Amino acid sequence: MPGVSVAPSPVLEFSHRYGPHLNKPILIYLRVAGSLTPMPIRESDSILSVKLKIQADRGFFVRNQKLFFDGRELARNNSCVRDYGVADGDVLHLVLRLSDLQAITVRTACGKEYEFHVERSRKVAYVKRQIVRKGRGSVDLENQELVCDCEELEDQRLIHDICRKNGDAVIHLLVRKSAKVRPQTVDKHFEVVIDASDFNELAGVVGEHQSWDLLKPNIIESRPLPKDFLLEPFIVNREIELPFVLKELIESTIQGLERGNEPIRSPEGSGGAYLMQDFSGLEYVSVFKPIDEEPMAVNNPRGLPLSLDGQGMKKGTRVGEGALREVAAYILDHPVVHNSEKGFAGVPPTVMVRCMHREFNYPEGYEYTSKNFKIGSLQMFVKNIGSCEDMGPRAFPMDEVHKISVLDIRLANADRHAGNILISRDGEDGRVVLIPIDHGYCLPENFEDCTFEWLYWPQAQQPYSPETMDYIKSLDAEQDIQLLKFHGWDLPVECARTLRISTMLLKKGVERGLTPFAIGSMMCRESPSKESVIERIVKEAEESVLPGASEGSFLESVSVLMDHYLDALSNEGH
Numbered sequence: 001m002p003g004v005s006v007a008p009s010p011v012l013e014f015s016h017r018y019g020p021h022l023n024k025p026i027l028i029y030l031r032v033a034g035s036l037t038p039m040p041i042r043e044s045d046s047i048l049s050v051k052l053k054i055q056a057d058r059g060f061f062v063r064n065q066k067l068f069f070d071g072r073e074l075a076r077n078n079s080c081v082r083d084y085g086v087a088d089g090d091v092l093h094l095v096l097r098l099s100d101l102q103a104i105t106v107r108t109a110c111g112k113e114y115e116f117h118v119e120r121s122r123k124v125a126y127v128k129r130q131i132v133r134k135g136r137g138s139v140d141l142e143n144q145e146l147v148c149d150c151e152e153l154e155d156q157r158l159i160h161d162i163c164r165k166n167g168d169a170v171i172h173l174l175v176r177k178s179a180k181v182r183p184q185t186v187d188k189h190f191e192v193v194i195d196a197s198d199f200n201e202l203a204g205v206v207g208e209h210q211s212w213d214l215l216k217p218n219i220i221e222s223r224p225l226p227k228d229f230l231l232e233p234f235i236v237n238r239e240i241e242l243p244f245v246l247k248e249l250i251e252s253t254i255q256g257l258e259r260g261n262e263p264i265r266s267p268e269g270s271g272g273a274y275l276m277q278d279f280s281g282l283e284y285v286s287v288f289k290p291i292d293e294e295p296m297a298v299n300n301p302r303g304l305p306l307s308l309d310g311q312g313m314k315k316g317t318r319v320g321e322g323a324l325r326e327v328a329a330y331i332l333d334h335p336v337v338h339n340s341e342k343g344f345a346g347v348p349p350t351v352m353v354r355c356m357h358r359e360f361n362y363p364e365g366y367e368y369t370s371k372n373f374k375i376g377s378l379q380m381f382v383k384n385i386g387s388c389e390d391m392g393p394r395a396f397p398m399d400e401v402h403k404i405s406v407l408d409i410r411l412a413n414a415d416r417h418a419g420n421i422l423i424s425r426d427g428e429d430g431r432v433v434l435i436p437i438d439h440g441y442c443l444p445e446n447f448e449d450c451t452f453e454w455l456y457w458p459q460a461q462q463p464y465s466p467e468t469m470d471y472i473k474s475l476d477a478e479q480d481i482q483l484l485k486f487h488g489w490d491l492p493v494e495c496a497r498t499l500r501i502s503t504m505l506l507k508k509g510v511e512r513g514l515t516p517f518a519i520g521s522m523m524c525r526e527s528p529s530k531e532s533v534i535e536r537i538v539k540e541a542e543e544s545v546l547p548g549a550s551e552g553s554f555l556e557s558v559s560v561l562m563d564h565y566l567d568a569l570s571n572e573g574h
């Protein structure tokens, strides 16, 4: 398991920056999974040092921790707790992102061994299907029994529960009719040993491999068809014809649900994000994020407190609007080549849907009635080898980083941390491709919480390529606002203003040959209490126009001030 990947320098930096008089000890409380633990810290402690303390006391790695206070994520590791207004007696909420994979080994008496990993949030039924797949038909789905400690495991049991109950648990695979079972433990993995004395009989006299193919079961026909779910596109404007890629996304998700392949809640993230399975139950096809399960929403499954004023986890966003923003990011990610399915930054295809399924979070219980409909975003699942948290940034191609920077600057993304960029490999040479996900905090009403992880990557210091510059020049915020309106989201005036100002900044910065770092830095605060340059520009522009002045005059004033700041920056040689 990876350890702390952050250099300790910010902690040292903080103890130097704050004198002993500002280093007051305070007692805060940590709420994690329902329990409250007191924790002595100092006001000037950085968020990182608090996380390191939690790691030392509780064993949760820093990278798996997300801390929340007063409806806000303490996202900046370098900032100190006082910057976030944390004081004596306050309660911090800790949300954990835990590694979810459990290794499983299946060994036959003939010495054949198969290894695979399943998420702990999977059910026993899924493990059975994996065994069938790995065994290429030597074991059929109908004739399997998984037994642990002499107890037969029901299909609906979660692997997580079995691990928790049994520690170094062994799952015994029983093949009815023809196999005996010999349990064995290998480290912390499950080991399933099949002593199938009459394996040959099962496999046929002509040898294992041939007969496996002959015995391959028809998984699909053997599954019952549940009737208690619903999934359909949620389209406001009837003039809109869903593009093929989105129709297909919805269709393949429905097929998976019809086969009984239930949604699986992702162990990562602070809201409810459900991984939707395909027809075969062996692949994920989409990710559903219902709005009532967003962080601080009424049915959030992570125990985050309800928002009291409706404000979302990032400043300038509202609880329940995450799905709108997810879909908006896809719509605005215009392709370079007209009509191409892939947008410039590669935001996975995303559509608004209505869905109900018993696996979602229904604290009052589930019934198949329209009151249980959940509205949310359905996004194409992209196969990946991890996120940018798992790899050093030097491995990322420059244009991949630049495309994400363009998206984030345009949309004033308030949640671009490394975990929200997935990594996949493309083509024969296995080129690294970055996939931006999680755009629920784009287009906020103000710039207060803009954070861009890529700002500190070396690629951000390099100028944009001519192709990227051409793309940026082609952007038009007014058209974007109209496009979103056509799709049913009439942007609130503050969010439209954000889009206009960010697009203006990106275009003006590029005209002056500024790097993503130089432009992006203007949008991000150095610390939670220090306004960013863009915030100063907005404030000065507001002060320079008469009360009641039109949005046009205000933007004109922003443009003049922005030129002034950018020219100063260009003269400094950025």
Ligand SMILES: Nc1ncnc2c1ncn2[C@@H]1O[C@H](COP(=O)(O)OP(=O)(O)OP(=O)(O)O)[C@@H](O)[C@H]1O
Residues within 6 Å of the ligand: 266, 268, 269, 270, 271, 272, 273, 287, 348, 379, 380, 381, 382, 383, 384, 415, 419, 420, 422, 437, 438, 440
């Ligand atoms: N399109 C996708 N393709 C593949 N995996 C995805 C996709 N979208 C989300 N995931 C997986 O689901 C997890 C949770 O999704 P996401 O980060 O969007 O949820 P969230 O609750 O908004 O998270 P956060 O706390 O970071 O805001 C991600 O960490 C990722 O592993």
